[in-house]
């Protein structure tokens with residue numbers, strides 16, 4: 001869902017982005033304001049006027065969500081937590097933080113900043129509405145202020161529900177975390193709240209669908225599913241981080257399988273590819289230096305009839321730096337890199353010497369064993 005988002009603007013160094021999925025919700029919100037909310041609040045306007053109010057109202061919602069995420073980001077930065085961007089997507093907004101807050105205190109303040117900002121906006125827009133009401137502001141204009149005030153109040157209250165990864169769930173986690181000094185336990189409890197709340201939303205959604213409110217019902221169900229997905233994901237990420245804590249590449253790497261540069265591709269396929277099933281091999285002749293790398297994809301691009309008369313050295317390419325790690329790096333970091341790049345095997349290099357290979361398969365095998373030993377079966 002992330003990745004192809006459209007960049008909007010930068011404020012205080014934070015890049016604001018819109019995911020294409022936001023367009024669906026923007027259209028849905030504008031439509032429901034134009035044919036539902038505004039005709040209900042003020043009577044007797046032309047349809048076109050309702051649409052104008054709806055567009056301004058939707059922009060107000062758009063601004064309100066960004067403002068909420070912006071304050072999460074400001075406080076996160078204040079506590080030294082990096083924010084890579086603020087993105088609007090189908091279920092609202094998100095301040096993307098590649099790392100989790102390091103202390104319960106920072107988590108609490110980062111989490112509460114968003115709802116506090118929304119409450120502040122609710123108050124400001126309500127005061128404008130109230131002021132306009134007393135001094136004869138146009139009814140249509142004041143109704144937009146009323147709508148934006150209301151939406152901010154709803155944003156604040158909804159986000160304070162203690163279901164992780166929503167803000168209220170983060171506040172709950174920070175409290176549990178500071179009481180028992182156990183981040184994993186705190187995460188487990190608060191993500192379980194998230195799982196249950198997600199289920200409640202799905203149930204509410206189904207009830208709505210059965211009673212005829214199909215769009216609203218689908219919406220509740222989708223948000224419920226999203227919250228459950230995000231809760232499970234957050235917990236797994238943390239469990240992985242704990243299981244791999246402090247583990248270095250050196251302990252999980254395997255001796256490398258290298259191939260000589262003088263053999264033919266035919267020999268490479270028969271003696272190495274069919275035997276080890278690796279997708280790439282380092283090429284090494286002397287003891288220490290890696291000459292290059294070769295992948296099964298490169299071999300496959302050459303016709304089969306070429307294999308017996310082509311040597312590995314003819315088609316091997318220089319190994320890319322992005323494909324190697326140091327022996328003292330954290331396995332958790334390597335796993336993150338593999339996730340981001342799609343690489344499943346990386347060379348472990350020290351002073352241009354190939355020490356070993358670390359593979360996704362080995363990391364995952366280790367993780368599974370570790371988590372089973374800890375009696376961790378994840379979230380139910």
Ligand SMILES: [Zn+2]
Nearest residue numbers: 114115159167
């Ligand atoms: Zn929030």
